[in-house]
Amino acid sequence: MPDRYFDEIEIGQKWVTKGRTITEADVVNFAYLSGDWHSIHTDQEYAAQTSFGRRIAHGALVLSISTGLVPAKRETVLALYGLDRVRFIAPVFIGDTVHLEMEAVEKKEREDGTGVVGFDYRIVNQHGQPVVVCIYKLWMSKRPAN
Amino acid sequence: MPDRYFDEIEIGQKWVTKGRTITEADVVNFAYLSGDWHSIHTDQEYAAQTSFGRRIAHGALVLSISTGLVPAKRETVLALYGLDRVRFIAPVFIGDTVHLEMEAVEKKEREDGTGVVGFDYRIVNQHGQPVVVCIYKLWMSKRPAN
Amino acid sequence: MPDRYFDEIEIGQKWVTKGRTITEADVVNFAYLSGDWHSIHTDQEYAAQTSFGRRIAHGALVLSISTGLVPAKRETVLALYGLDRVRFIAPVFIGDTVHLEMEAVEKKEREDGTGVVGFDYRIVNQHGQPVVVCIYKLWMSKRPAN
Amino acid sequence: MPDRYFDEIEIGQKWVTKGRTITEADVVNFAYLSGDWHSIHTDQEYAAQTSFGRRIAHGALVLSISTGLVPAKRETVLALYGLDRVRFIAPVFIGDTVHLEMEAVEKKEREDGTGVVGFDYRIVNQHGQPVVVCIYKLWMSKRPAN
Amino acid sequence: MPDRYFDEIEIGQKWVTKGRTITEADVVNFAYLSGDWHSIHTDQEYAAQTSFGRRIAHGALVLSISTGLVPAKRETVLALYGLDRVRFIAPVFIGDTVHLEMEAVEKKEREDGTGVVGFDYRIVNQHGQPVVVCIYKLWMSKRPAN
Amino acid sequence: MPDRYFDEIEIGQKWVTKGRTITEADVVNFAYLSGDWHSIHTDQEYAAQTSFGRRIAHGALVLSISTGLVPAKRETVLALYGLDRVRFIAPVFIGDTVHLEMEAVEKKEREDGTGVVGFDYRIVNQHGQPVVVCIYKLWMSKRPAN
Numbered sequence: 001m002p003d004r005y006f007d008e009i010e011i012g013q014k015w016v017t018k019g020r021t022i023t024e025a026d027v028v029n030f031a032y033l034s035g036d037w038h039s040i041h042t043d044q045e046y047a048a049q050t051s052f053g054r055r056i057a058h059g060a061l062v063l064s065i066s067t068g069l070v071p072a073k074r075e076t077v078l079a080l081y082g083l084d085r086v087r088f089i090a091p092v093f094i095g096d097t098v099h100l101e102m103e104a105v106e107k108k109e110r111e112d113g114t115g116v117v118g119f120d121y122r123i124v125n126q127h128g129q130p131v132v133v134c135i136y137k138l139w140m141s142k143r144p145a146n
Numbered sequence: 147m148p149d150r151y152f153d154e155i156e157i158g159q160k161w162v163t164k165g166r167t168i169t170e171a172d173v174v175n176f177a178y179l180s181g182d183w184h185s186i187h188t189d190q191e192y193a194a195q196t197s198f199g200r201r202i203a204h205g206a207l208v209l210s211i212s213t214g215l216v217p218a219k220r221e222t223v224l225a226l227y228g229l230d231r232v233r234f235i236a237p238v239f240i241g242d243t244v245h246l247e248m249e250a251v252e253k254k255e256r257e258d259g260t261g262v263v264g265f266d267y268r269i270v271n272q273h274g275q276p277v278v279v280c281i282y283k284l285w286m287s288k289r290p291a292n
Numbered sequence: 293m294p295d296r297y298f299d300e301i302e303i304g305q306k307w308v309t310k311g312r313t314i315t316e317a318d319v320v321n322f323a324y325l326s327g328d329w330h331s332i333h334t335d336q337e338y339a340a341q342t343s344f345g346r347r348i349a350h351g352a353l354v355l356s357i358s359t360g361l362v363p364a365k366r367e368t369v370l371a372l373y374g375l376d377r378v379r380f381i382a383p384v385f386i387g388d389t390v391h392l393e394m395e396a397v398e399k400k401e402r403e404d405g406t407g408v409v410g411f412d413y414r415i416v417n418q419h420g421q422p423v424v425v426c427i428y429k430l431w432m433s434k435r436p437a438n
Numbered sequence: 439m440p441d442r443y444f445d446e447i448e449i450g451q452k453w454v455t456k457g458r459t460i461t462e463a464d465v466v467n468f469a470y471l472s473g474d475w476h477s478i479h480t481d482q483e484y485a486a487q488t489s490f491g492r493r494i495a496h497g498a499l500v501l502s503i504s505t506g507l508v509p510a511k512r513e514t515v516l517a518l519y520g521l522d523r524v525r526f527i528a529p530v531f532i533g534d535t536v537h538l539e540m541e542a543v544e545k546k547e548r549e550d551g552t553g554v555v556g557f558d559y560r561i562v563n564q565h566g567q568p569v570v571v572c573i574y575k576l577w578m579s580k581r582p583a584n
Numbered sequence: 585m586p587d588r589y590f591d592e593i594e595i596g597q598k599w600v601t602k603g604r605t606i607t608e609a610d611v612v613n614f615a616y617l618s619g620d621w622h623s624i625h626t627d628q629e630y631a632a633q634t635s636f637g638r639r640i641a642h643g644a645l646v647l648s649i650s651t652g653l654v655p656a657k658r659e660t661v662l663a664l665y666g667l668d669r670v671r672f673i674a675p676v677f678i679g680d681t682v683h684l685e686m687e688a689v690e691k692k693e694r695e696d697g698t699g700v701v702g703f704d705y706r707i708v709n710q711h712g713q714p715v716v717v718c719i720y721k722l723w724m725s726k727r728p729a730n
Numbered sequence: 731m732p733d734r735y736f737d738e739i740e741i742g743q744k745w746v747t748k749g750r751t752i753t754e755a756d757v758v759n760f761a762y763l764s765g766d767w768h769s770i771h772t773d774q775e776y777a778a779q780t781s782f783g784r785r786i787a788h789g790a791l792v793l794s795i796s797t798g799l800v801p802a803k804r805e806t807v808l809a810l811y812g813l814d815r816v817r818f819i820a821p822v823f824i825g826d827t828v829h830l831e832m833e834a835v836e837k838k839e840r841e842d843g844t845g846v847v848g849f850d851y852r853i854v855n856q857h858g859q860p861v862v863v864c865i866y867k868l869w870m871s872k873r874p875a876n
Binding site: 316317320321324329331334335336337338347 | 748749750751753754755756758759825827856
């Protein structure tokens with residue numbers, strides 16, 4: 001859907017992406033890049049003692065990975081405008097496979113014809129369970145006149 | 147502040163972290179990890195033609211990096227609970243240095259004594275300009291009885 | 293083009309992708325991953341003495357990066373079948389931006405309706421100069437009956 | 439062999455390298471660097487449904503890794519000249535260990551005494567099965583007069 | 585302890601850090617970064633034939649990881665001064681979790697009030713067994729007058 | 731030299747390797763991997779205020795990189811035995827190119843014919859200045875009887 005122009009998107013349009021497996025390498029690379037070394041992500045002896053029983057992926061990793069699943073094109077998406085009410089509602093374990101389900105739920109046009117589209121945004125695991133949800137807001141182009 | 151227990155945090159307490167320079171390697175690594183290859187981040191010929199004039203860092207990269215600047219300890223921080231009203235309000239360029247400014251603005255206790263603390267969260271560049279802001283919500287432990 | 297089915301592709305169809313800047317981080321990461329530490333890629337004192345005058349990207353890096361620019365979909369592309377007559381015809385320097393130009397030039401059907409499509413494949417820099425060329429052969433699906 | 443000068447290499451000389459295990463981290467890193475996220479490499483739920491039964495390494499990853507196994511020296515190897523008839527003939531799975539077997543099969547001298555050597559090039563797995571084959575052409579130096 | 589000033593550190597003070605699991609991704613990344621591809625770290629067919637029975641982490645990886653576990657602050661630690669008698673006394677396998685145990689054992693003041701502190705430094709695995717030991721010498725600041 | 735067997739190495743033998751440029755990507759990757767985010771390596775605003783005037787490479791990065799420059803073969807080098815008197819004697823800046831100079835200075839044979847060889851080990855920059863020095867001790871194989 002975000003591969004359409006602002007004026008082409010209609011409230012209620014939906015999109016489901018293909019999946020991506022969250023690997024141990026992803027979790028390690030995210031600890032590297034973010035500098036977030038909380039033991040729940042990086043110490044399996046510690047994690048084994050928690051209620052999760054093993055290491056879990058960083059919420060911000062799962063969110064970051066999902067941004068790459070959005071079918072955005074540079075012609076239509078100008079920028080990530082914002083995120084509302086992000087909630088990390090279920091753990092993601094190493095080996096889980098997540099995909100993204102989006103639905104356009106709001107549009108706000110600007111004077112120049114561009115606008116912000118809000119998507120109901122659900123990152124869902126291989127069991128069909130949402131793990132992260134939010135309203136994802138993209139600033140989008142209007143269709144060029146020609 | 148997030149290195150204290152839930153019951154020790156008081157509304158109005160503030161924290162300012164040290165900084166981190168956003169390098170070209172960080173931007174490249176985030177494109178790698180996220181799979182977000184939007185040309186504004188990864189094609190300098192394209193970026194030179196935009197109003198920014200050069201490549202900018204992914205908003206989700208800046209947000210991810212900030213999570214590693216939070217002075218969290220595993221004893222006090224149980225999990226990232228959520229993010230409210232994340233706004234990407236100014237571009238971050240390669241070579242900019244960002245730090246984090248946090249202030250506790252809300253607390254919600256649970257029955258078990260743990261609770262969620264909301265922080266006014268500002269990622270600020272070397273010119274003192276906020277670049278990403280949100281309410282950052284951590285689920286935190288209570289001080290263990292002993 | 294490779295986002296169509298085998299039976300939908302016609303000889304002569306062309307595709308031009310967007311670009312990607314080859315960064316120093318890419319060259320370093322490819323030396324890491326491949327283990328190819330030839331001084332022309334990794335020692336700028338040495339490279340400065342050669343006719344190139346500075347470090348150049350690995351040919352296999354440029355080729356690898358181009359594979360990610362191919363607009364392949366899992367529904368249509370089964371596998372990379374082969375590469376014919378790959379030639380590294382001009383150096384790629386750090387900071388160059390390359391894109392891909394493809395043209396379908398041959399099709400070979402198999403008994404099961406899948407087939408191999410050969411593309412004239414040119415990786416081109418920001419000056420319009422081809423830097424790597426080959427015949428790129430994809431094994432592709434036929435359109436599913438329904 | 440490629441650690442000898444052009445004029446020292448004789449048709450029929452052979453070289454067998456030590457091996458390298460292809461790890462999940464390698465596959466993830468190659469998806470990162472190349473931007474090739476085809477589900478057969480990065481989604482284990484999907485891969486489990488294919489005839490392979492699990493994720494396979496990118497052909498271009500295996501080829502890239504092999505370039506680092508070539509015993510090249512900067513004194514003798516000027517550049518990678520080209521690749522002929524590259525064929526990806528068997529899948530490489532995470533955990534497989536590959537090595538390289540090379541044999542000089544053609545030499546073409548240039549006026550300046552340098553020349554291009556073609557090697558029969560086989561990347562072979564731990565079961566002795568070739569997985570990628572090609573003719574690998576290196577542009578090589580002549581022995582310096584002294 | 586190294587988060588105190590030179591003049592605040594007393595011989596005999598001890599510090600135990602939290603742990604970090606050494607993953608396959610860490611070992612792969614260290615082979616990448618260092619260029620040390622010894623088969624004992626990177627070829628599991630080879631490693632299976634040795635007395636270790638499987639791949640082991642590079643000693644320099646374990647040492648490097650430990651430097652990030654040192655609770656250093658930029659206000660108190662000026663630089664890593666040196667390492668004495670580093671010994672790699674037990675193998676670290678993929679999946680092992682190591683932590684750091686430090687004890688201040690020597691102090692040498694300089695004329696300007698800064699000084700070098702030597703720590704008895706033990707990297708210890710999840711079984712309580714030291715795997716790398718040394719004397720770790722930090723050049724540290726004195727407490728600023730105010 | 732370390733590509734010879736224990737019994738073939740003679741005190742006084744020397745080895746000089748080719749160089750490697752320390753890039754910004756290397757410094758970023760080492761901060762990632764080690765978790766050592768001291769501002770002198772990762773915050774250029776801070777580093778500009780120090781006597782160095784800019785970011786410097788981690789000492790442990792330079793040491794790690796040098797281990798990959800050692801011409802070790804798996805047939806001759808069994809393990810890294812230890813490091814004596816490592817001193818970080820001059821800063822390494824981004825863009826510097828280092829190489830390694832080794833000289834065998836001590837040998838200790840074991841009952842089984844293997845032994846530990848100590849090398850005077852100097853990591854030297856492009857100006858010929860040693861930046862890290864130590865005694866590097868390798869546990870080496872004896873030549874196999876046949």
